[in-house]
Amino acid sequence: MRSAHGHANAAHPPIWPLYRALVGVGLVCGLLIVSVFVLTGPVIARNEAAALQQAVFKVLPGAVARASFTLGPDGSFHPAGEGDAPPKTVHAGYDAGGRLVGVAIEAQGMGYQDTIRVLYGYAPQSQAIVGMAVLSSKETPGLGDKIEKDPAFLANFQALDVSLAADGESLQRAVEAVKSGSKTLPSQIDGITGATISSQAIAAILRQSSAQWVPLVYRLQGELESEPAAERKGEGETDGGR
């Protein structure tokens, strides 16, 4: 190869070293990335499952075990399998006696700067939202991000009324955000001063998601009551981990 290109060496370097360098470095880099991916994959899956587990127990006070269900095309719940994910999958939480405490549902919507993802717990017995946690958001630090940690705001979600209307298909009153301190109905969320848009966004996400899920979960709660190989608090973590 070198001799074939010898006459042009001054202007064009031999091709072989170029191939050798690019292909060689590409090969080494590819091997490195794949090895790291294989090594960290299970750990990452375990972290994700643990984070989800923690969030589910946070929004469903009293739950010590969880199982995931996916809404099938036939309109009933099946135990979630590998690869099932929201929006069709929900997580049922059970207390120590194996009774259904509630269902944790993931929902998302537009916030002030970017999509906000939340997980909220719906308890069919009390027909209320009993907890809410923000899974990811990029709201303004110091203002909008109070939706994640402001205790007064989070207190709204200890018992947020989402009871069904008489027809069982829609909610009696839609969830809505009101100006801070002017909450009068159990279905209203006391907003945060200085973070009106973020508070409204949370209310809109819950309004939309609850209108869709609450009638369904309430009607089908019998299917969720059995506890198929639920994962208990503290015990191993994973759906996806190997």
Next chain:
Amino acid sequence: MAGADRNAAGAMSTDDFIKGLWRENPVFVQVLGMCPVLAVSNSAVNALAMGLATTFVLVLSNTLVSALRQFIPRQVRIATFILIIATFVTVVDYLIQAISLELHRALGAFISLIVVNCLILGRAEAFASKNTVARSVLDGLGMGAGFTLGLLCLGGAREILGNGSLFGLALFPAAYQPWIVMILPSGGFFTLALWLLLFNHLKLRRQMRESPGNSPVQEATP
């Protein structure tokens, strides 16, 4: 290769490490990699994590580039360097996800953007491709430490002023009204400007002391 090593400029010295910390500090003197410096320095923890991730990529890419420097023809060097850097950034991305998902979420897109941090390609091209592995590792460590230090200076100041805390520990009584603008993007520019002012002031004073005859204004022009 051994012959080339011996010919490479000078033996390894502590200066390879020290210069990155102060005299050629990537943030305050070379003003390189400003995108992550401004974006991820809103808290001390984020700044530290970003600094360490960049140091990791910098040291490993410097090592590999320097080890392969005889093997890489000049014509394809940039493509090869970018490939090497992108590989280590991907590695760091997975490692951070394995260490803490929360941290990964906080650093967001900026981990992937380490690829285009001009500091790393700059060191590969300007130093590692011309020097021995040992010296390149020292250079990477020094530049990485300097970058981390710069990020921490910004992140610490911004977190103290904007959130009243440092590394998440509250420093002031509850009555303290945090200066929220400091943790917003504009606060990054303010803080960086103040630190650059300080560094340039120190540099100018040293130059005036070293050569009292010269006018400081001429000296200061880069």
